[in-house]
Amino acid sequence: MKDFKVKQTLLQIQNGDELARERFIRYYKPYILNAVGHICKKYVTWSSDETSIGLIAFNRAIDTFDSSKGRTFLNYVYLLIQRDMIDYFRKEKRYLHLVSNEEQLLHELNASIEFYQQSTNNSELVEEILELNAKLSQYNISFEQLESHCPKHRKTRMKVFQIASEFIKHKDLVDQLMHKQVFPVSSFTKRSTYHAKPIERHRKYLITIIMIKLHPEWVRLSNFIQADPGSEKR
Known part of the structure; x- marks a missing residue:
């Protein structure tokens, strides 16, 4: 606001x-x-x-x-x-x-x-977080839940980021996610090398990353997810 x-x-x-x-x-x-x-x-x-x-x-x-x-x-x-x-x-x-x-x-x-x-x-960051939270609420995800749903291991987070990047390449699947508020797991796994199990396990975190990737105008959140996984120590 x-x-x-x-x-x-x-x-x-x-x-x-x-x-x-x-x-x-x-x-x-x-x-x-x-x-x-x-x-x-x-x-x-x-x-x-x-x-x-x-x-x-x-x-x-x-x-x-x-x-x-x-x-x-x-x-x-x-x-x-x-x-x-x-x-x-x-x-x-x-x-x-x-x-x-x-x-x-x-x-x-x-x-x-x-x-x-x-x-x-930095009110822009606050606004981006609030806008993200409004989007996530459509999927029954609240921003305060994300800490508990964030993968603990670096390799797992890297994998979720990769899944998100692959998913947004498929415009029809993105449309399904946006309009039906349900992740099209079956359709996506048929078109990719990813399995349903990690998608289901990390669904909330995955949807969050996808939402941020689909909104490049959220500059500060976009910078955050770009910097996150690869820079951490093993």
């Missing part, structure tokens, strides 16, 4: 449009989950207590954001989530296993937000 569209939508919501709020939150759910996980330094889901705190902070950001302050909306969201997480850690005393004292906690979280803001300042 472009910056001017964000401001328009926020104005709608602040004027009482609750349907717009619901759509806005649904659109930014991957961002909320990612921000909470980054601050907590662990994998979180929508059933996690920490994520509920992040959602409340996001709602508060919607109601209180002021574009005249000179910061972006997503950075403002991150600041509110970070502050609420500090309060949560204090109350639950769960931060004690991570750090020895409050000063160290604040230092680590401030360093974390500084690093994260550097990446979220």
Whole structure:
């Protein structure tokens, strides 16, 4: 969602449009989950207590954001989530296993937000991720699932990338995937040297790579997948 569209939508919501709020939150759910996980330094889901705190902070950001302050909306969201997480850690005393004292906690979280803001300042990357997530939702895949579905071994990831590159050469199969939201495994294996088993096993990750390859306008995501598999150590 472009910056001017964000401001328009926020104005709608602040004027009482609750349907717009619901759509806005649904659109930014991957961002909320990612921000909470980054601050907590662990994998979180929508059933996690920490994520509920992040959602409340996001709602508060919607109601209180002021574009005249000179910061972006997503950075403002991150600041509110970070502050609420500090309060949560204090109350639950769960931060004690991570750090020895409050000063160290604040230092680590401030360093974390500084690093994260550097990446979220690049709003184009955030938009690409959100657009990708919208595409994946048509296949019952959520962006937050991808970490658990990413092949662990370099050779396996290389193989999935090769399968994706081969698949997009077949326009009719791509059309089937796009229109029916189902990977045409049988048709593809008949035209290639690849077997159904690895395709089925890594279907979600494979579809994700295909989606990115089919959208070269997602420059940052495209650069990421081009750089990924071959550069890693064995």
